[in-house]
Amino acid sequence: MAAKPVEYNATIIHKKLHTPTLGVFRVRPDEPIGGFIPGQYAILGLNHSEKGGVMRAYSIASPPCVHEDYYEFYVRYVNQPTSTNPLTHLLFEAEEGDRILMRKRIQGHFTVEKTMGLDDPRMRVLVASGTGLAPFTSMVFEWHHQLGHTRNSAIVHGASYPTDLGYREELEEVMNRGEQQRYLPTISRPKEVPGWDGLTGRVENHFAPESIGVLEERLGLGEGGFNPRNCTVMICGLQGTIANTLTSLLYRGFVPGDRKLRRVFGIPKDLEASLFFEQYDTTPIIDTKDEALVSELVERLRAAGVPAGEDAAAAR
Numbered sequence: 406m407a408a409k410p411v412e413y414n415a416t417i418i419h420k421k422l423h424t425p426t427l428g429v430f431r432v433r434p435d436e437p438i439g440g441f442i443p444g445q446y447a448i449l450g451l452n453h454s455e456k457g458g459v460m461r462a463y464s465i466a467s468p469p470c471v472h473e474d475y476y477e478f479y480v481r482y483v484n485q486p487t488s489t490n491p492l493t494h495l496l497f498e499a500e501e502g503d504r505i506l507m508r509k510r511i512q513g514h515f516t517v518e519k520t521m522g523l524d525d526p527r528m529r530v531l532v533a534s535g536t537g538l539a540p541f542t543s544m545v546f547e548w549h550h551q552l553g554h555t556r557n558s559a560i561v562h563g564a565s566y567p568t569d570l571g572y573r574e575e576l577e578e579v580m581n582r583g584e585q586q587r588y589l590p591t592i593s594r595p596k597e598v599p600g601w602d603g604l605t606g607r608v609e610n611h612f613a614p615e616s617i618g619v620l621e622e623r624l625g626l627g628e629g630g631f632n633p634r635n636c637t638v639m640i641c642g643l644q645g646t647i648a649n650t651l652t653s654l655l656y657r658g659f660v661p662g663d664r665k666l667r668r669v670f671g672i673p674k675d676l677e678a679s680l681f682f683e684q685y686d687t688t689p690i691i692d693t694k695d696e697a698l699v700s701e702l703v704e705r706l707r708a709a710g711v712p713a714g715e716d717a718a719a720a721r
């Protein structure tokens with residue numbers, strides 16, 4: 406049976422494909438929807454002629470300063486969807502001028518305001534793979550618009566090839582000033598890209614104990630300086646990127662904000678978080694039933710000086 410169709414209230418005013426499976430879409434609602442905080446997401450919906458309507462969440466990639474004109478989304482076409490009516494398949498077929506639903510309620514807590522707070526003086530390290538970049542472009546373009554600089558922030562963005570590094574030129578322009586190179590792209594297929602002289606490998610690999618020194622050097626933090634006294638971390642993307650970055654950073658004493666992980670790791674309630682994430686898929690970040698894994702991760706935190714709080718075993 407076909408799903409209930411969604412009611413369109415907006416128009417796709419711009420569509421640009423960086424590659425056949427990676428695109429930027431600008432949506433203009435018929436009636437003003439209003440402002441939002443960088444890092445939040447909207448719900449988009451489309452109708453399939455036979456299967457009916459489908460809605461999915463998408464981070465807003467554009468900064469709030471342009472919301473009266475449009476909202477921009479940075480979307481990956483999912484080759485192996487899990488649903489029978491994948492929204493990305495309809496979206497990539499859509500053309501400029503086609504209609505779409507953009508729900509009026511913009512949502513989400515993955516914002517600087519709702520995590521470490523705007524006044525936090527530490528460097529914000531924004532870690533993304535693929536289209537997980539979207540909330541961070543909204544943030545840094547808004548800061549650049551408001552302040553003329555991108556605050557004390559850095560973006561580490563992973564993709565397979567340079568052509569998959571959406572927003573690269575714009576980010577280089579606003580984040581790389583003189584000697585300060587705060588936009589750090591990394592590509593995982595460098596052998597196929599002669600001449601690439603940036604970081605290589607998956608984004609999460611750069612946070613492993615044996616390789617974090619390179620980031621420390623690039624970000625001017627000094628040896629051992631990538632720690633929660635100097636930095637806060639926001640990660641966005643799929644489970645693998647989040648899990649691998651997070652578990653590596655436990656060695657440095659980064660404390661997740663995620664409530665479930667805090668309970669499982671036995672982190673005291675009043676201990677301030679320094680690492681936050683937004684997940685695009687539904688695979689659990691870590692298997693909390695895997696006692697050996699959890700014990701090892703707790704050990705990393707204790708070794709980094711993070712005290713024990715609640716009874717972790719009881720919380721699992």
Ligand SMILES: Cc1cc2nc3c(=O)[nH]c(=O)nc-3n(C[C@H](O)[C@H](O)[C@H](O)COP(=O)(O)OP(=O)(O)OC[C@H]3O[C@@H](n4cnc5c(N)ncnc54)[C@H](O)[C@@H]3O)c2cc1C
Nearest residue numbers: 461462463464480481486487488491492493536539685686
């Ligand atoms: C808060 C939030 C914000 C999101 N923002 C974005 C965004 O800005 N851009 C974006 O492309 N997606 C984003 N997503 C994912 C999006 O909501 C959909 O899950 C995705 O587009 C797939 O939808 P679908 O209907 O085509 O596929 P479905 O049939 O729902 O297939 C789901 C499959 O797609 C995979 N998948 C989901 N997202 C991605 C992705 N980005 N890259 C590769 N594989 C993926 C999942 O692992 C899962 O296996 C966000 C998800 C959440 C929860």
